[in-house]
Amino acid sequence: MIVLGIDTSCDDTSVAVLDENKILANLVSSHLIHTEFGGVVPEYASRAHSQLLYPLTMQALNTAGISFNDLDLIAATAGPGLMGALLCGLSFAKGLVCGSGKKFRAVNHMEGHIYSSVLANPQLEPPFLILLVSGGHTELMHVKNWFQYSELGATLDDACGEAIDKVGKLLGLGYPAGPAIEKLALKSNSPIALPRPNPKGLDFSYSGLKTAARNYILANPDTPIEDIAAGLQEAAFAHLIDRVTRAVDKLSVTKLALAGGVAVNKHLREKLRIAGRKKGFEVYAPSSGLCTDNAAMIAAAGLARYRRQGQSKLDVSAFDRTSLEEESL
Ligand code: KG4
Ligand code: ZN
Numbered sequence: 250m251i252v253l254g255i256d257t258s259c260d261d262t263s264v265a266v267l268d269e270n271k272i273l274a275n276l277v278s279s280h281l282i283h284t285e286f287g288g289v290v291p292e293y294a295s296r297a298h299s300q301l302l303y304p305l306t307m308q309a310l311n312t313a314g315i316s317f318n319d320l321d322l323i324a325a326t327a328g329p330g331l332m333g334a335l336l337c338g339l340s341f342a343k344g345l346v347c348g349s350g351k352k353f354r355a356v357n358h359m360e361g362h363i364y365s366s367v368l369a370n371p372q373l374e375p376p377f378l379i380l381l382v383s384g385g386h387t388e389l390m391h392v393k394n395w396f397q398y399s400e401l402g403a404t405l406d407d408a409c410g411e412a413i414d415k416v417g418k419l420l421g422l423g424y425p426a427g428p429a430i431e432k433l434a435l436k437s438n439s440p441i442a443l444p445r446p447n448p449k450g451l452d453f454s455y456s457g458l459k460t461a462a463r464n465y466i467l468a469n470p471d472t473p474i475e476d477i478a479a480g481l482q483e484a485a486f487a488h489l490i491d492r493v494t495r496a497v498d499k500l501s502v503t504k505l506a507l508a509g510g511v512a513v514n515k516h517l518r519e520k521l522r523i524a525g526r527k528k529g530f531e532v533y534a535p536s537s538g539l540c541t542d543n544a545a546m547i548a549a550a551g552l553a554r555y556r557r558q559g560q561s562k563l564d565v566s567a568f569d570r571t572s573l574e575e576e577s578l
Contacts (some may be wrong), residue, residue, distance in 0.1 A: 250321040250555075253306070253345075254548025257338030258330030258358045259385060260289040262301040265544035266313035266320075267552065270371060273313035275538065275545040276305055289384075291331045298337035306341075309544075320351055324551020327355035327561075327578055328568035330385075335567035343563055354551040355561040355578045357571070358542075363392060364553060365546035366506035369535030377533070378502050380493055380521075383509030383541070384410035384425060387453045389492055391500060396557060401496050402451030409485055410511045412455035416462045416481055420474055431514050433478035441465060441472060441480030446488045451496055458484055486517045490524050497528050506533040513537040554578070 251273075254265040265275040278301050310317060325342035328335055339355065346353040362381050367373055375392045378401075382388075387404040407415070410427055417426020434440070443461050448454040462481050465472070493505060505525065511517065512534065521532050539546065561578055 250552060251315065251319050252322045252324055252548040252552050253309070253320050254356075254544035254546070254551060255302070255306075255323070255325040255338045255342050256358065256361065256542055256544040256547045257298040257302070257334050258326045258328070259334060259542060260294045261542050262298050262305055262338075263542060263544035263547075264302070264305045264309040265548050266309050266315065267545055267548035269552075270368060270549065272368065272545045273315070274309040275543050276309050276312065277538070277541070277543055278305055289331070291333055294331060295333035295337055298334055299341075302337065302341045317349070322352045322354060322551060322555055324354040324356050324548050324555070326358045326361065326547050327565055328358065329570045330358055332567060332569050335569070339565075339567050346563065352555065352560050353563065354555045355565040356547045356551045356554065357578060358547070359386075359388070359390075360554070361546040361550045362508035363390075363398075363506070364549035365508055365535050365539045365543065366533055368545060368549050369539045370506075370533045373504065373506060373533055376500075376502055377504035377506055378493065378496055378500070378530075379506040379508060380489065380512065381508045382409045382489060382511040384408055384414060386509060387455065387489075389451055389453075389496055391496070391502070392506075395553070402453060402492055404453040404455060405448055406454055406456035407459055409453070409455055409489065410509070412459040413481065413485060413511070415459050416466075416477075419463060419466055420477065425510070427511060427514065430478045430482060431516060433475040434482045434516065435475075437473070437475040437479035439476055440483050441469075441476050443480050443484040445484050445491070447491075451492050453488060453492060455485070455488075458488075482514075482516060486514075486520055489517065490520055493521065494524055494528055497530050503530050504533060505530050507535065508540055510541045512540050
């Protein structure tokens with residue numbers, strides 16, 4: 250089947266075309282306007298989505314070398330994400346479906362991230378863990394079987410990327426700050442020591458680390474920026490690695506998939522691989538284009554869900570929050 254995938258869950262507009270598990274096009278248009286504000290402004294995200302969806306869809310069809318008539322299924326993210334942003338992509342997809350009579354599938358964005366790992370590593374089979382670590386999410390899930398998930402832990406406050414971005418903003422690094430922090434950290438010889446978060450169970454917490462970094466920066470204005478960057482990364486990533494290794498011990502899984510913008514970080518990937526060699530798990534890390542938000546993963550998850558459950562109803566609504574365990578699209 251040939252699937253058109255659409256994702257507008259946050260600040261990137263993405264449209265993709267998938268032929269079974271082959272990516273024919275996977276376009277992402279980032280809105281530079283958010284850089285000016287040091288974070289995502291939901292209203293601007295929605296406006297940009299509504300302007301970009303049509304031309305990006307035409308471009309995706311063009312890149313894929315197919316016409317609209319060749320499509321079999323249209324899949325769009327229904328949530329979780331920013332409500333106004335989600336409504337743009339979901340309504341656009343519904344409009345295409347109404348006008349063409351094509352099949353329709355609403356997709357849970359988190360399930361999309363799981364399918365990103367599958368697109369990147371077709372041999373990946375459950376059971377596996379997936380660590381989704383981005384500006385909006387920090388979650389550890391257990392994919393017990395296809396369509397059977399259990400959430401092991403999630404952030405109690407800030408997401409990991411959000412905390413990195415906020416400290417980066419204080420350091421004048423612009424938005425998003427993750428890539429600049431990674432580059433700076435490479436130059437550090439003496440990373441600052443910051444407290445390692447340690448909430449109960451397998452949950453995550455990043456607001457304490459963000460505040461500790463802020464207090465350190467205010468109290469020590471002469472500290473080289475690369476040492477702050479490296480210290481922040483060490484503490485932020487140690488927390489992720491701690492949760493992953495605890496989950497591996499608890500569940501005896503041997504595979505860990507990565508997703509989300511922070512998971513692009515090479516230092517994090519290396520640290521996880523070292524932990525994997527010690528604990529006996531293998532790390533499946535998609536390319537950066539499949540780690541960050543993209544519509545190919547939505548097309549892939551849409552196709553899998555369509556094969557399992559058929560079409561979604563056209564009155565399906567967007568949702569800002571839900572757990573995959575309560576999947577009801
Ligand atoms: O998945 P993503 O593109 O968008 C969502 O948040 O949904 O993730 C963006 C986040 C930002 O917080 C950004 O600073 C972080 O990922 N990020 C990184 C790196 N590249 C992006 N964090 C650390 N190291 C990186 N190389
Ligand atoms: Zn995402």
